[in-house]
Amino acid sequence: MSRFSVVPSGDESPEGATRPVPLEQLLRRAATGDETAFAELYDAVSSRLFGLVRRVVRDPAQAEEVTQEVFLEIWRHSARFDPSKGAALSWMLTIAHRKAVDRVRSAEASRNRDEGYGASNQDVTHDSTAEAVVERLDAERVHRALETLTPVQRQALELAYLSGYTHTEVATMLDLPLGTAKTRIRDGLIRLRDTLGVTL
Amino acid sequence: MSEDIHALSGAYAVDALDDVERARFERHLAGCPACRAEVDGLVAAASELSVLTEAAPPASLRAKVLAEIATVRPLPPLTAPQAESGDDAVTSAPPAPSQPAAEAAPAESHGDQGRHADELSERRRSRSARGLARGWRVVVAAATVAVLAIGGFTVWRQIDKDPSRALADQVLAAPDATRYGARLAGGATATIVRSTSLQKAVIVTSGMAQPPTGKVFQLWLQDATGHMTSAGLMPGGGDQVVVLSGDASHSKGAGITVEPAGGSDQPTTNPIAFVAFA
Numbered sequence: 450m451s452r453f454s455v456v457p458s459g460d461e462s463p464e465g466a467t468r469p470v471p472l473e474q475l476l477r478r479a480a481t482g483d484e485t486a487f488a489e490l491y492d493a494v495s496s497r498l499f500g501l502v503r504r505v506v507r508d509p510a511q512a513e514e515v516t517q518e519v520f521l522e523i524w525r526h527s528a529r530f531d532p533s534k535g536a537a538l539s540w541m542l543t544i545a546h547r548k549a550v551d552r553v554r555s556a557e558a559s560r561n562r563d564e565g566y567g568a569s570n571q572d573v574t575h576d577s578t579a580e581a582v583v584e585r586l587d588a589e590r591v592h593r594a595l596e597t598l599t600p601v602q603r604q605a606l607e608l609a610y611l612s613g614y615t616h617t618e619v620a621t622m623l624d625l626p627l628g629t630a631k632t633r634i635r636d637g638l639i640r641l642r643d644t645l646g647v648t649l
Numbered sequence: 650m651s652e653d654i655h656a657l658s659g660a661y662a663v664d665a666l667d668d669v670e671r672a673r674f675e676r677h678l679a680g681c682p683a684c685r686a687e688v689d690g691l692v693a694a695a696s697e698l699s700v701l702t703e704a705a706p707p708a709s710l711r712a713k714v715l716a717e718i719a720t721v722r723p724l725p726p727l728t729a730p731q732a733e734s735g736d737d738a739v740t741s742a743p744p745a746p747s748q749p750a751a752e753a754a755p756a757e758s759h760g761d762q763g764r765h766a767d768e769l770s771e772r773r774r775s776r777s778a779r780g781l782a783r784g785w786r787v788v789v790a791a792a793t794v795a796v797l798a799i800g801g802f803t804v805w806r807q808i809d810k811d812p813s814r815a816l817a818d819q820v821l822a823a824p825d826a827t828r829y830g831a832r833l834a835g836g837a838t839a840t841i842v843r844s845t846s847l848q849k850a851v852i853v854t855s856g857m858a859q860p861p862t863g864k865v866f867q868l869w870l871q872d873a874t875g876h877m878t879s880a881g882l883m884p885g886g887g888d889q890v891v892v893l894s895g896d897a898s899h900s901k902g903a904g905i906t907v908e909p910a911g912g913s914d915q916p917t918t919n920p921i922a923f924v925a926f927a
Binding site for chain 1: 662692700703711718
């Protein structure tokens with residue numbers, strides 16, 4: 450992960466100035482039952498996974514519960530990760546997203562999750578300044594890429610991915626003709642993929 | 650309809666399909682390498698959005714996670730497909746170009762998916778058994794099972810090798826297809842999709858536990874007099890798409906019961922799910 454290696458890590462790090470171990474390698478070690486590797490993996494990705502889960506689920510206690518299930522699942526399936534189909538982080542985020550969406554849909558009626566998308570964007574609570582800078586750059590890059598989408602594509606994508614609504618619900622919320630929200634989501638994702646230069 | 654289904658790739662990549670659409674799309678994916686490659690790319694693009702939502706979890710979570718994983722053995726890696734999986738229809742799907750290990754993944758997925766579901770539901774059952782008066786229940790394995798379908802390991806949802814697969818697809822895509830949903834304990838869902846013109850009903854389940862040892866899930870169609878006729882057995886729990894046998898065009902409802910292995914002539918237990926076609 451370049452974002453963890455752009456800025457040399459502080460000397461309090463147990464690894465000193467050595468490059469962080471790639472997530473793929475940590476997963477491979479976890480697959481052999483290496484709990485230390487998994488702890489390292491947890492430290493590297495827990496903010497990404499928990500943040501996404503919490504954004505979708507909203508309720509902090511449930512978000513914590515879901516995140517715990519997500520890590521258990523990652524641990525159990527670590528040997529099944531296939532790097533040819535995508536990056537390790539993306540794989541873990543996929544697991545987290547699906548679990549979060551399942552949780553909100555099964556508890557739909559009881560929760561109000563209509564607050565705006567911008568509201569939870571400033572949650573980065575890391576103390577490391579260097580890391581925060583890298584994160585901010587990453588976030589800016591994604592923000593810029595999102596700006597290349599049409600407003601409808603962006604809204605549809607955010608409602609689907611960050612709020613966990615189905616494309617049918619998104620169509621209703623955005624007053625789109627039935628069946629077009631899925632196209633907007635797909636077009637938006639394609640634009641995002643191409644702008645960010647996502648490669649597998 | 651097939652042009653239409655390609656367009657679901659984006660919604661699929663961000664988990665924005667409902668259970669029935671997801672089942673349909675995953676059946677499509679199994680035979681569409683272009684969609685598989687597209688989904689991989691769109692999933693990767695979507696996950697970039699998570700930099701916008703980063704937030705550190707409470708410090709206590711770390712200890713909980715590490716304590717929990719210490720008690721669980723990671724699953725073994727996927728190994729080469731077994732010869733007998735060759736009778737699985739899914740093996741006829743062309744390998745995905747983007748995926749060198751494609752031959753291994755889809756070919757063995759039929760059995761593997763079941764294995765995941767078994768292991769997971771077993772584990773969950775044993776975890777939850779303490780709190781349960783009943784000997785079994787439907788639990789949420791939905792996330793667990795379905796998530797296997799995308800991301801680094803692709804495990805295609807179980808696909809029937811018989812013509813019922815094509816029939817199921819027809820019913821799900823029929824213009825007069827009508828859905829009747831049932832929510833089961835633990836967040837699992839069962840949706841019956843009926844097409845009167847095709848005289849058939851299909852059940853789409855998400856997150857069902859495996860039946861207890863020695864038991865099976867049996868499907869039923871109810872006629873106007875309230876009589877239940879067997880509509881066949883379900884292959885297991887997890888996420889399933891199964892055509893109910895028999896003519897469903899005049900049925901008044903459909904249900905699932907737990908029966909002894911081999912099934913029963915009449916339901917011997919209360920349905921775990923029942924939907925009225927009203």
